[in-house]
Amino acid sequence: MEEESTLVRAEDPKHVGRVSSEIKPDSYRLYFKGLVSEETVELLAGFGVAICDKDDNLLFQMKEQVHDSRVTVLEVEIMALKRGLTEAVGLGIDNISIYSDHYRIFELVMEKSASAEENFALLMDNVQHIRQRLTSSFPVLVTRNQIKFVYELAMETIVSEITIHIPDHNKTCSICSDDNFEPEQMFTVALCGHEFCVECVKRHIEVRLLAGGVPRCLHYQCESKLTLANCANLLTSKLKAMWELRIEEESIPVEERVYCPNPRCSSLMSVTKLSNSTREDVTMRSCVKCGEPFCINCKLPWHSNLSCNDYKSLGPNPTADDIKLKALANQKMWRQCENCKNVIELSEGCMHITCRCGHQFCYKCGAKWISGRVFCTHSRPPYTPSMTSHEEELEKYIGDLRRGTQDD
Template identity: 45%
Template structure:
């Protein structure tokens, strides 16, 4: 708090308005004179930018699947999503939270709930720990309980839980799923899609180089 107050006192100036005196500060991105209450301070590096510029900066980073850092040149400070509520709409805030979680889980640890209406992202370690609260021997059976929707699924074949059935037996009994998989593979071949070697998700090259990072 002392650091923030000191920064504001050094770069802000009082201005007379119809509502009385207010403190103004120049945003170094848009060069507009902004009320200090509408300036965002990045925790850690203390760089300050107006809400409008920060919202645009965060939006562009998220649309490109990049973890959001301070817009100051060569500054690597990561933006704390808990402090972005003043300028982010709820949907963008949720996306940013998801991006942060995705970045915090290694590719080999990532697992998504197979139920289409959920698709929650979890780490294999945390979902096993959660399942152990409800099932005995989950580590050996492969049964997992989604931490969001609460439904059980198989960690091995990433399908709804199939008690007393092997993954192969379950796959053979769900012919409609095999048909869907075949259609996906056919479409992927037609569109020149590729599968990531780490997470197995399909990747489409829309622009840029051929290098893929999971």
């Protein structure tokens, strides 16, 4: 059991040891205390909360048990503070003084220190968010005697748990409705206290991660997040890595995210960080993990001799020969019929092309020719290309590519 604090002393219990000069005279008072007892086989925890007016007339009080075999005193204290502030906001209170005998809580509320532990950090984020809804909420450090009645409330939750303790500890999971679980087969969400069986939590985490999200509490409409630290012992190494990736994704704005196009890598990167690592006029970037080059504009594998549109037109998985042929076509100013994909070179004549498949288009811009209607200013009377030395060169190049593939 936590020992009594002796950090601050005061002659009159109604006066505090350290009081902020900014406390308003009509400020209400929030008293809270969290306790954890290790004097029984099973860890027991609970807290008490009281809200009084400026003359210490009681307006609200409550006590609550905390069912978590791994909870710490500091966590229970922060849970009590969070509950007290929530009730104060619900009562329409604007100004409140926060009375605590726990020096670490005093420092956290004053933001003189920050907790490295994920559980504490998330709880304190919730506390500070609630405080923003109040006009003023100043912490006051006091002695145990000055919050004696909330200490007794917290103690009652532990004593009552011991009193009603019975051998049958079986618990029910609200997800699968199985009511035959031992306490060690249950998982408690640290931020909200909701309990579920370990197997349901495992399945929930896997489904959420595979769907691209970060796991939250399974309870209906509860927004409390599950933490990787609390769930680590439930996860496979693959799911741990996936969760770390989801955390990294949440830290990067959606419009800033870029993934390596290498299917064997798919590493997540930030556009801004990649841009800072090279000249702005260069569109080639290299994956920070596998080193494969890619185009920052279209997020596809690097295509040095092709525009993004030309590379995309080759399909999702172009071969090396496809890329070489497209590059040669660009170099020779060849055009491809959109209908039959036949490659054409204009050796002479106007820009109006009639392909051997019958499709008509403008050689310069690709605009279609339909029923004698011209959709650009480049066309003249139709020209049907015949086999030229350039086309023969193309046929020869394609044949060489095919023979090279067969030789391989």
